Amino acid sequence: MLTEDCPYIDLAFSLRGETLPLDNGYIVYSALSRICPAVHQLDNISIHPIAGIAEPSKQLRLTSRSQLQIRLPVDLIPLLYESLAGQTFSIGHNQFYLDIPQHNPLYFFPNLYSRLVIIRRFQEPQSFLEAAKRQLERLGIKGTIALTTRANGQPQCRQLTITNKTGRFALRGFGLLVTDLSAQDSITLQQHGIGGKHKMMCGVFVPSRHNKREEE
Structure with a gap:
Protein backbone atom coordinates (compact mmCIF):
# COMPACT_ATOMS: atom_id res chain seq x y z
CA MET A 1 0.00 0.00 0.00
CA LEU A 2 1.32 3.43 -0.94
CA THR A 3 1.32 6.12 1.71
CA GLU A 4 1.50 9.89 1.42
CA ASP A 5 3.65 12.08 3.63
CA CYS A 6 1.86 15.18 2.36
CA PRO A 7 -1.92 15.35 1.96
CA TYR A 8 -3.47 16.54 -1.29
CA ILE A 9 -6.12 19.19 -1.90
CA ASP A 10 -7.96 20.67 -4.86
CA LEU A 11 -7.02 24.27 -5.57
CA ALA A 12 -10.19 25.59 -7.23
CA PHE A 13 -10.04 28.81 -9.26
CA SER A 14 -13.24 30.37 -10.59
CA LEU A 15 -12.75 30.47 -14.36
CA ARG A 16 -14.20 33.31 -16.40
CA GLY A 17 -14.35 33.42 -20.16
CA GLU A 18 -16.61 32.39 -23.02
CA THR A 19 -15.97 29.11 -24.84
CA LEU A 20 -13.36 26.37 -25.10
CA PRO A 21 -13.20 23.40 -27.45
CA LEU A 22 -14.81 20.34 -25.87
CA ASP A 23 -11.51 18.49 -26.32
CA ASN A 24 -9.52 21.00 -24.26
CA GLY A 25 -7.21 19.02 -21.96
CA TYR A 26 -4.02 19.61 -23.91
CA ILE A 27 -4.67 23.22 -24.91
CA VAL A 28 -5.53 24.28 -21.35
CA TYR A 29 -2.44 22.51 -20.00
CA SER A 30 -0.27 24.25 -22.61
CA ALA A 31 -1.77 27.67 -21.86
CA LEU A 32 -1.25 27.27 -18.11
CA SER A 33 2.33 26.06 -18.63
CA ARG A 34 3.13 29.28 -20.47
CA ILE A 35 2.13 31.46 -17.52
CA CYS A 36 3.25 28.99 -14.83
CA PRO A 37 6.19 26.76 -15.92
CA ALA A 38 5.75 24.68 -12.75
CA VAL A 39 2.60 23.18 -14.30
CA HIS A 40 4.83 21.59 -16.95
CA GLN A 41 7.68 20.72 -14.58
CA LEU A 42 5.81 19.08 -11.70
CA ASP A 43 4.87 15.40 -11.88
CA ASN A 44 2.54 15.21 -8.88
CA ILE A 45 -0.30 17.52 -9.93
CA SER A 46 -3.50 16.82 -11.85
CA ILE A 47 -5.97 19.12 -13.60
CA HIS A 48 -9.70 18.38 -13.46
CA PRO A 49 -11.96 18.49 -16.50
CA ILE A 50 -13.68 21.88 -16.75
CA ALA A 51 -17.46 21.94 -16.34
CA GLY A 52 -19.67 23.94 -18.68
CA ILE A 53 -22.40 23.58 -21.29
CA ALA A 54 -21.61 21.47 -24.34
CA GLU A 55 -22.76 23.12 -27.56
CA PRO A 56 -23.49 21.52 -30.97
CA SER A 57 -20.44 23.36 -32.37
CA LYS A 58 -18.21 21.12 -30.19
CA GLN A 59 -17.51 24.08 -27.93
CA LEU A 60 -17.80 24.19 -24.14
CA ARG A 61 -19.53 27.33 -22.91
CA LEU A 62 -18.32 28.39 -19.48
CA THR A 63 -20.86 29.27 -16.79
CA SER A 64 -20.72 31.08 -13.47
CA ARG A 65 -19.91 27.70 -11.88
CA SER A 66 -16.99 26.81 -14.17
CA GLN A 67 -13.70 26.25 -12.37
CA LEU A 68 -10.11 25.37 -13.04
CA GLN A 69 -9.28 22.80 -10.36
CA ILE A 70 -5.75 21.57 -9.75
CA ARG A 71 -5.13 18.61 -7.44
CA LEU A 72 -1.78 18.90 -5.70
CA PRO A 73 0.11 18.24 -2.45
CA VAL A 74 -0.54 20.98 0.10
CA ASP A 75 3.13 21.99 0.18
CA LEU A 76 2.81 23.15 -3.45
CA ILE A 77 -0.07 25.54 -2.72
CA PRO A 78 2.14 28.68 -2.40
CA LEU A 79 3.87 28.03 -5.72
CA LEU A 80 0.69 27.50 -7.75
CA TYR A 81 -1.23 30.20 -5.88
CA GLU A 82 1.35 32.89 -6.53
CA SER A 83 1.73 31.91 -10.19
CA LEU A 84 -1.95 31.60 -11.14
CA ALA A 85 -4.21 33.62 -8.82
CA GLY A 86 -5.57 36.65 -10.63
CA GLN A 87 -3.86 35.73 -13.89
CA THR A 88 -5.20 35.58 -17.45
CA PHE A 89 -4.34 33.16 -20.21
CA SER A 90 -5.18 32.96 -23.90
CA ILE A 91 -6.43 30.13 -26.08
CA GLY A 92 -6.67 31.29 -29.66
CA HIS A 93 -8.39 34.67 -29.62
CA ASN A 94 -10.19 33.99 -26.33
CA GLN A 95 -9.07 35.29 -22.94
CA PHE A 96 -9.70 33.46 -19.67
CA TYR A 97 -9.45 34.82 -16.13
CA LEU A 98 -8.53 33.01 -12.92
CA ASP A 99 -9.86 34.40 -9.64
CA ILE A 100 -8.50 33.84 -6.13
CA PRO A 101 -8.81 30.09 -5.45
CA GLN A 102 -10.51 28.09 -2.75
CA HIS A 103 -8.84 25.13 -1.02
CA ASN A 104 -10.94 21.97 -1.08
CA PRO A 105 -9.67 18.97 0.92
CA LEU A 106 -10.18 15.43 -0.34
CA TYR A 107 -12.93 13.46 1.41
CA PHE A 108 -13.77 9.79 1.55
CA PHE A 109 -16.32 8.64 -1.00
CA PRO A 110 -16.90 4.92 -1.58
CA ASN A 111 -17.57 5.42 -5.30
Whole structure:
Protein backbone atom coordinates (compact mmCIF):
# COMPACT_ATOMS: atom_id res chain seq x y z
CA MET A 1 0.00 0.00 0.00
CA LEU A 2 1.32 3.43 -0.94
CA THR A 3 1.32 6.12 1.71
CA GLU A 4 1.50 9.89 1.42
CA ASP A 5 3.65 12.08 3.63
CA CYS A 6 1.86 15.18 2.36
CA PRO A 7 -1.92 15.35 1.96
CA TYR A 8 -3.47 16.54 -1.29
CA ILE A 9 -6.12 19.19 -1.90
CA ASP A 10 -7.96 20.67 -4.86
CA LEU A 11 -7.02 24.27 -5.57
CA ALA A 12 -10.19 25.59 -7.23
CA PHE A 13 -10.04 28.81 -9.26
CA SER A 14 -13.24 30.37 -10.59
CA LEU A 15 -12.75 30.47 -14.36
CA ARG A 16 -14.20 33.31 -16.40
CA GLY A 17 -14.35 33.42 -20.16
CA GLU A 18 -16.61 32.39 -23.02
CA THR A 19 -15.97 29.11 -24.84
CA LEU A 20 -13.36 26.37 -25.10
CA PRO A 21 -13.20 23.40 -27.45
CA LEU A 22 -14.81 20.34 -25.87
CA ASP A 23 -11.51 18.49 -26.32
CA ASN A 24 -9.52 21.00 -24.26
CA GLY A 25 -7.21 19.02 -21.96
CA TYR A 26 -4.02 19.61 -23.91
CA ILE A 27 -4.67 23.22 -24.91
CA VAL A 28 -5.53 24.28 -21.35
CA TYR A 29 -2.44 22.51 -20.00
CA SER A 30 -0.27 24.25 -22.61
CA ALA A 31 -1.77 27.67 -21.86
CA LEU A 32 -1.25 27.27 -18.11
CA SER A 33 2.33 26.06 -18.63
CA ARG A 34 3.13 29.28 -20.47
CA ILE A 35 2.13 31.46 -17.52
CA CYS A 36 3.25 28.99 -14.83
CA PRO A 37 6.19 26.76 -15.92
CA ALA A 38 5.75 24.68 -12.75
CA VAL A 39 2.60 23.18 -14.30
CA HIS A 40 4.83 21.59 -16.95
CA GLN A 41 7.68 20.72 -14.58
CA LEU A 42 5.81 19.08 -11.70
CA ASP A 43 4.87 15.40 -11.88
CA ASN A 44 2.54 15.21 -8.88
CA ILE A 45 -0.30 17.52 -9.93
CA SER A 46 -3.50 16.82 -11.85
CA ILE A 47 -5.97 19.12 -13.60
CA HIS A 48 -9.70 18.38 -13.46
CA PRO A 49 -11.96 18.49 -16.50
CA ILE A 50 -13.68 21.88 -16.75
CA ALA A 51 -17.46 21.94 -16.34
CA GLY A 52 -19.67 23.94 -18.68
CA ILE A 53 -22.40 23.58 -21.29
CA ALA A 54 -21.61 21.47 -24.34
CA GLU A 55 -22.76 23.12 -27.56
CA PRO A 56 -23.49 21.52 -30.97
CA SER A 57 -20.44 23.36 -32.37
CA LYS A 58 -18.21 21.12 -30.19
CA GLN A 59 -17.51 24.08 -27.93
CA LEU A 60 -17.80 24.19 -24.14
CA ARG A 61 -19.53 27.33 -22.91
CA LEU A 62 -18.32 28.39 -19.48
CA THR A 63 -20.86 29.27 -16.79
CA SER A 64 -20.72 31.08 -13.47
CA ARG A 65 -19.91 27.70 -11.88
CA SER A 66 -16.99 26.81 -14.17
CA GLN A 67 -13.70 26.25 -12.37
CA LEU A 68 -10.11 25.37 -13.04
CA GLN A 69 -9.28 22.80 -10.36
CA ILE A 70 -5.75 21.57 -9.75
CA ARG A 71 -5.13 18.61 -7.44
CA LEU A 72 -1.78 18.90 -5.70
CA PRO A 73 0.11 18.24 -2.45
CA VAL A 74 -0.54 20.98 0.10
CA ASP A 75 3.13 21.99 0.18
CA LEU A 76 2.81 23.15 -3.45
CA ILE A 77 -0.07 25.54 -2.72
CA PRO A 78 2.14 28.68 -2.40
CA LEU A 79 3.87 28.03 -5.72
CA LEU A 80 0.69 27.50 -7.75
CA TYR A 81 -1.23 30.20 -5.88
CA GLU A 82 1.35 32.89 -6.53
CA SER A 83 1.73 31.91 -10.19
CA LEU A 84 -1.95 31.60 -11.14
CA ALA A 85 -4.21 33.62 -8.82
CA GLY A 86 -5.57 36.65 -10.63
CA GLN A 87 -3.86 35.73 -13.89
CA THR A 88 -5.20 35.58 -17.45
CA PHE A 89 -4.34 33.16 -20.21
CA SER A 90 -5.18 32.96 -23.90
CA ILE A 91 -6.43 30.13 -26.08
CA GLY A 92 -6.67 31.29 -29.66
CA HIS A 93 -8.39 34.67 -29.62
CA ASN A 94 -10.19 33.99 -26.33
CA GLN A 95 -9.07 35.29 -22.94
CA PHE A 96 -9.70 33.46 -19.67
CA TYR A 97 -9.45 34.82 -16.13
CA LEU A 98 -8.53 33.01 -12.92
CA ASP A 99 -9.86 34.40 -9.64
CA ILE A 100 -8.50 33.84 -6.13
CA PRO A 101 -8.81 30.09 -5.45
CA GLN A 102 -10.51 28.09 -2.75
CA HIS A 103 -8.84 25.13 -1.02
CA ASN A 104 -10.94 21.97 -1.08
CA PRO A 105 -9.67 18.97 0.92
CA LEU A 106 -10.18 15.43 -0.34
CA TYR A 107 -12.93 13.46 1.41
CA PHE A 108 -13.77 9.79 1.55
CA PHE A 109 -16.32 8.64 -1.00
CA PRO A 110 -16.90 4.92 -1.58
CA ASN A 111 -17.57 5.42 -5.30
CA LEU A 112 -15.30 7.43 -7.58
CA TYR A 113 -15.44 8.23 -11.28
CA SER A 114 -13.12 9.55 -13.99
CA ARG A 115 -14.65 10.73 -17.27
CA LEU A 116 -11.53 9.86 -19.29
CA VAL A 117 -8.70 7.49 -18.39
CA ILE A 118 -5.93 6.90 -20.93
CA ILE A 119 -3.64 3.88 -20.72
CA ARG A 120 -1.26 3.72 -23.66
CA ARG A 121 -1.46 0.63 -25.88
CA PHE A 122 -4.84 -0.32 -24.41
CA GLN A 123 -7.59 1.13 -26.59
CA GLU A 124 -10.12 -1.71 -26.69
CA PRO A 125 -12.66 -1.96 -23.84
CA GLN A 126 -11.73 -5.36 -22.37
CA SER A 127 -7.95 -5.03 -22.55
CA PHE A 128 -8.23 -1.48 -21.20
CA LEU A 129 -10.31 -2.64 -18.23
CA GLU A 130 -7.81 -5.38 -17.41
CA ALA A 131 -4.93 -2.87 -17.57
CA ALA A 132 -6.84 -0.50 -15.27
CA LYS A 133 -7.37 -3.33 -12.76
CA ARG A 134 -3.63 -4.01 -12.74
CA GLN A 135 -2.93 -0.34 -11.99
CA LEU A 136 -5.36 -0.40 -9.06
CA GLU A 137 -3.64 -3.50 -7.73
CA ARG A 138 -0.23 -1.80 -7.92
CA LEU A 139 -1.64 1.01 -5.82
CA GLY A 140 -2.93 -1.54 -3.32
CA ILE A 141 -6.53 -0.49 -3.96
CA LYS A 142 -9.42 -2.93 -3.59
CA GLY A 143 -12.70 -2.05 -5.25
CA THR A 144 -15.08 -2.93 -8.03
CA ILE A 145 -14.06 -1.37 -11.36
CA ALA A 146 -16.23 -0.95 -14.44
CA LEU A 147 -16.33 1.02 -17.67
CA THR A 148 -18.92 3.76 -17.72
CA THR A 149 -21.51 3.37 -20.46
CA ARG A 150 -23.70 5.53 -22.62
CA ALA A 151 -27.50 5.32 -22.69
CA ASN A 152 -27.27 2.60 -25.35
CA GLY A 153 -25.06 0.45 -23.12
CA GLN A 154 -21.88 1.01 -25.12
CA PRO A 155 -18.64 1.92 -23.26
CA GLN A 156 -18.14 5.66 -22.94
CA CYS A 157 -15.13 6.35 -25.16
CA ARG A 158 -13.50 9.78 -25.49
CA GLN A 159 -10.26 11.14 -26.89
CA LEU A 160 -7.55 13.62 -26.00
CA THR A 161 -6.03 15.51 -28.94
CA ILE A 162 -2.37 16.53 -28.59
CA THR A 163 -0.35 18.80 -30.86
CA ASN A 164 3.44 18.73 -30.82
CA LYS A 165 6.39 19.31 -33.14
CA THR A 166 5.64 16.16 -35.13
CA GLY A 167 1.98 16.99 -35.70
CA ARG A 168 -1.43 16.33 -34.23
CA PHE A 169 -2.64 13.01 -32.84
CA ALA A 170 -5.40 11.65 -30.64
CA LEU A 171 -5.23 9.30 -27.65
CA ARG A 172 -8.29 7.17 -26.95
CA GLY A 173 -9.58 6.25 -23.53
CA PHE A 174 -12.65 5.34 -21.49
CA GLY A 175 -14.63 6.51 -18.49
CA LEU A 176 -14.11 4.45 -15.33
CA LEU A 177 -16.18 3.89 -12.20
CA VAL A 178 -14.61 2.38 -9.07
CA THR A 179 -17.02 1.42 -6.31
CA ASP A 180 -16.94 -0.20 -2.84
CA LEU A 181 -13.78 1.63 -1.82
CA SER A 182 -12.50 1.80 1.75
CA ALA A 183 -11.71 5.21 3.22
CA GLN A 184 -7.96 4.78 2.73
CA ASP A 185 -8.30 3.42 -0.80
CA SER A 186 -10.66 6.24 -1.79
CA ILE A 187 -8.13 8.88 -0.76
CA THR A 188 -5.27 6.97 -2.42
CA LEU A 189 -7.15 6.81 -5.72
CA GLN A 190 -7.97 10.51 -5.57
CA GLN A 191 -4.34 11.37 -4.85
CA HIS A 192 -2.74 9.19 -7.51
CA GLY A 193 -5.35 8.56 -10.17
CA ILE A 194 -4.60 5.93 -12.80
CA GLY A 195 -3.45 6.02 -16.41
CA GLY A 196 -1.53 8.94 -17.85
CA LYS A 197 -1.93 12.58 -18.89
CA HIS A 198 -3.22 13.72 -15.49
CA LYS A 199 -2.24 17.30 -16.23
CA MET A 200 -4.40 17.10 -19.36
CA MET A 201 -7.56 16.25 -17.38
CA CYS A 202 -7.28 12.46 -17.67
CA GLY A 203 -7.39 9.88 -14.87
CA VAL A 204 -8.62 12.35 -12.21
CA PHE A 205 -11.19 10.72 -9.92
CA VAL A 206 -14.10 12.56 -8.31
CA PRO A 207 -17.25 11.44 -6.44
CA SER A 208 -19.75 9.66 -8.66
CA ARG A 209 -23.53 9.93 -8.55
CA HIS A 210 -23.56 6.47 -6.97
CA ASN A 211 -22.59 8.06 -3.66
CA LYS A 212 -25.49 8.29 -1.23
CA ARG A 213 -24.04 11.54 0.12
CA GLU A 214 -24.48 13.16 -3.30
CA GLU A 215 -27.94 11.74 -3.84
CA GLU A 216 -29.12 13.10 -0.52
